[in-house]
Amino acid sequence: NAGVTQTPKFRVLKTGQSMTLLCAQDMNHEYMYWYRQDPGMGLRLIHYSVGEGTTAKGEVPDGYNVSRLKKQNFLLGLESAAPSQTSVYFCASSPYGQPTDTQYFGPGTRLTVL
């Protein structure tokens, strides 16, 4: 099992460009999450999904869109990148989002917006 994978691992964008980050999990988990991690701050939830075809907003959703067309994939889109979106993005998954369910994280995507 590969667990949770993310592509790409690194990306540099210019302001205004768009891109999509892909997260894939092979553990048949229902719940998937997108977080961003910035220096000196905790992980912040961007969007999450409780199952195929569903998405919901997290703490910092502005400027991002998501889609969960297949259970194993969760895509994060930036339509018009801004320097404030420079961050490390982590995808995570958990079986059913319950307190006793561990969240498993992908290796992260390091995004720089110039």
Added chain:
Amino acid sequence: GQNIDQPTEMTATEGAIVQINCTYQTSGFNGLFWYQQHAGEAPTFLSYNVLDGLEEKGRFSSFLSRSKGYSYLLLKELQMKDSASYLCAAMDSNYQLIWGAGTKLIIKP
């Protein structure tokens, strides 16, 4: 508001014991998590507490006091590989994790 506080950085000596504290304020409470994150890597799960008391797992133990909104992670017999950031997170009433900024633990020989 919701808030997690933990020290920014701690230093300890190889073979010693270190305690990393965490205080939390959340809307509802469904448990306290500790994750380990090595530099440049993903967070990995260490422990989960929902009842008051101490949970021991090998060299690592985690304590929770719900009435005080307080938890600590205790690491014994420190090894160089324990150098990492330790993230405290509380699960709120919506089953979402509220994360602290992490405590960077530096282990010296």
